[in-house]
Amino acid sequence: MEDANLTVGYVAERCGVKVSTLHFYEDKGLIRSWRNQGNQRRYKRDVLRRISVIKAAQKMGLALEDIKAAFLQLPNQRTPDKDDWAQLSATWRAQLDARIAYMQRLRDSLTGCIGCGCLSMAKCPLYNPDDILADDGVGPVILDRAKVPIK
Template sequence: MTKLADHLTIGQVAERSGVPHTALRFYEDRGLIHAERSAGNQRRFPRSVLRRIAFIRAAQRVGLSLEQIGEALATLPHDHAPTKADWARLSRTWRAELDARIDALQRLRDQLTGCVGCGCLSLRTCALNNPDDRIARYGPGAPVLKPSAEGGL
């Protein structure tokens, strides 16, 4: 066990990260962050947990699932703070996913602006219209808005 005196309490981590105690416990339960226990069974986090939490929050903001985040964090070292090279390697693995999400958001913005901008939501000209459920063959959800690599139109 490492020396816990230089570790942070859950309250300190919550204050420094801006993440509530409940979310920190949830992240720990999901294996996204790790704490050691003091002699009094209190959580003690290494300072490097702050970077992990910042990464988790940023990944959530762009729509990545906790499962995806957990898979990525599992590639980082647990016995020491990740290096710049560790973070660079991790971010490279998500580049294609993030590019696809950016493309989908831009297409959504552009298609909805034209439709909402006219104010009529015309079924004759609306790109989201689906007469006779023709789009069903492309899968569930809103395939018109999915990135083209996923079968969008």
């Protein structure tokens, strides 16, 4: 392909990733390269934006499978343009907001367990809702399950 003239080294340096990362992204179907007559990988310029989107999405905690699925929704699997980014980032923002809200609820629920130190307290919303662990015995039964027998 005539306009695929960026070398793997250039793309890696320009994007701040290792060459092996580019190979990994390619294996996962996130980016695409072409081979020149010497069988060397060459990339089109739009791969720089595509990798930037991948890195931004990863920083938000998205899995590569989710990023790939988002790319597959684009017409002809094109590199996201400004409008595509607006739509992708809005979707990802909602997911990030939901994760933040979950983590805040988790953080706010932890004080009871931290203050008590017992993971089987009667009303623990994390480990023992409605005291379901009472049937398993007394004390920190979850920790007791994790014990490895001493030989």
